[in-house]
Amino acid sequence: MPESARQPHGEPHDGPFLGDFVCFSIYSASLAFNRVYKPLLAEMGLTYPQYLVMVVLWEGDDRTVGGIGEVLSLDSSTLTPLLKRLEGMGHLTRERDTQDERVVRVRLTPAGRNLRLKARVVPGCILEATGMSMDELRRLQSEIDALRRNLEAANG
Template structure:
């Protein structure tokens, strides 16, 4: 079977593994984001949650979980912390009391102004042209969808 696309060499190295490249790039992103987010008082998962709410306010917890690829057991404590910080409010859906909705407070909306420069800082830190980053993001999303489909 030599030469097929599924051959894995006996002496595989970390740097040859796509999963390690994605994993270690994720850690590098987190190190770049940390000082930028520290000034906002947010962690990276909290920042992603705020972005999702800045894009679409007053969402259900389920909708947020789907967008962020987070389980309820991870998302609920994160939302409680954001609520404790005064950035969001949790409330019951008027049409269905079982559904919890999340909306930004005025403080949460105003936090967006302090985050406006972050995407540009991240692009600059990569040293890559925006077009290359867009293509890379699309390829990684395709990879994620393929991996998720393989689990179904």
């Protein structure tokens, strides 16, 4: 019988046990990632969600709010306050699309583009903090991505 299937005093138990939850392992790893990211991003004045928005824009400027939300799996009610804050910080602009006023386009400012230079150190710091090789992390990421896709498919 696995250790996790025993009560503290050694007698069998039918669980559930937190140590058996893959979701908790991923959740707690996410919290640990955030603790590593926090001081790195604080130097740039960004939160982790703001950093993710900036990364999406650094990958491809001039995106729609909907397009950013789709990439980050965020709805507009969560994304809009992030964008407003980043706009207030001078990193991006938001403007209605000239062809369709329902669409809001997001573009980096020169300050937002320049922030990328400061952010270049972040991935290396995160890699070092994981204690894993790049190949190990890519393999893990691939497995987690497959898990996410399977869960999304199961949820409809």
